[in-house]
Amino acid sequence: MAIALTHARTARRAVPPSRAALAVVLLSAALITGCRQDMHDTPRYEALEESDFFADKRAMRPIPEGTVARGNLREDDVYYTGKVDGEVVHTLPAQITVDKALLDRGQQRYNIYCAPCHSTLGDGNGTIVQRGYKRPASYHDPRLRNMGIGYFYDVITNGFGQMPDYSAQVAPADRWAIAAYIRALQLAQAGTIDDVPAADRGVLEGGAPAAAPEASHGGGAAHD
Numbered sequence: 001m002a003i004a005l006t007h008a009r010t011a012r013r014a015v016p017p018s019r020a021a022l023a024v025v026l027l028s029a030a031l032i033t034g035c036r037q038d039m040h041d042t043p044r045y046e047a048l049e050e051s052d053f054f055a056d057k058r059a060m061r062p063i064p065e066g067t068v069a070r071g072n073l074r075e076d077d078v079y080y081t082g083k084v085d086g087e088v089v090h091t092l093p094a095q096i097t098v099d100k101a102l103l104d105r106g107q108q109r110y111n112i113y114c115a116p117c118h119s120t121l122g123d124g125n126g127t128i129v130q131r132g133y134k135r136p137a138s139y140h141d142p143r144l145r146n147m148g149i150g151y152f153y154d155v156i157t158n159g160f161g162q163m164p165d166y167s168a169q170v171a172p173a174d175r176w177a178i179a180a181y182i183r184a185l186q187l188a189q190a191g192t193i194d195d196v197p198a199a200d201r202g203v204l205e206g207g208a209p210a211a212a213p214e215a216s217h218g219g220g221a222a223h224d
């Protein structure tokens with residue numbers, strides 16, 4: 001093979017091409033490679049490269065103030081701050097529906113992120129507190145029981161005193177789920193016999209549940 005090639009080259013060299021033909025070959029070769037080179041190596045800056053064009057020499061331009069990444073516009077104050085005109089809201093934002101799924105999610109997130117300090121009951125005596133961390137107020141304190149639900153969202157978002165914020169760990173939708181679950185904890189701990197449907201009261205008092213559905217009206221409680 002090598003011999004054959006050598007022969008071929010010698011053979012070509014043996015016939016001198018005319019100058020014009022040579023010029024055409026060289027020119028087209030130059031044009032072709034020129035083209036290919038441009039497409040391979042488009043003029044561009046590498047990340048963090050220096051630039052002579054901009055006064056600050058930075059090829060990567062700073063993002064203009066107020067720029068919002070697509071899908072990240074947080075225009076809805078109630079949903080993203082838990083407040084309206086600086087006051088915490090007393091009801092959940094319109095887009096949140098209270099159902100079992102929300103409370104289940106809230107319970108799961110609460111048990112991960114809050115219960116270590118606030119305890120699964122919300123009384124502020126979690127494991128970390130038992131080992132010396134500052135004890136937070138109980139959620140069953142009347143002050144916190146009457147606090148608007150937006151307050152819990154706000155504390156998760158911004159922290160409170162010694163408590164760090166959990167905005168990096170808990171996304172807005174989950175903050176609302178946790179806030180709703182805290183409300184459920186508060187209701188559970190402040191419940192009275194009047195909150196129990198009459199039909200189920202026997203269970204609490206150690207008896208059997210009432211068998212007939214009519215029995216639910218027997219206690220006279222208004223649970224319509």
Ligand code: HEC
Pocket residue numbers: 110113114115116117118128133134135136137144151152155156160161162163164166170178
């Ligand atoms: C590392 C322990 C710790 C964790 C975890 C924690 N907290 Fe707290 N929290 C505290 C402490 C301590 C305070 C009281 C801070 C102070 O008074 O300086 C507090 C205060 C609060 C308050 C304000 C109570 C008041 O007196 O007004 C709320 C509401 C609250 N936490 C909610 C939460 C929620 C919701 C979570 C979970 C997302 C959470 N915390 C996670 C320790 C914690």
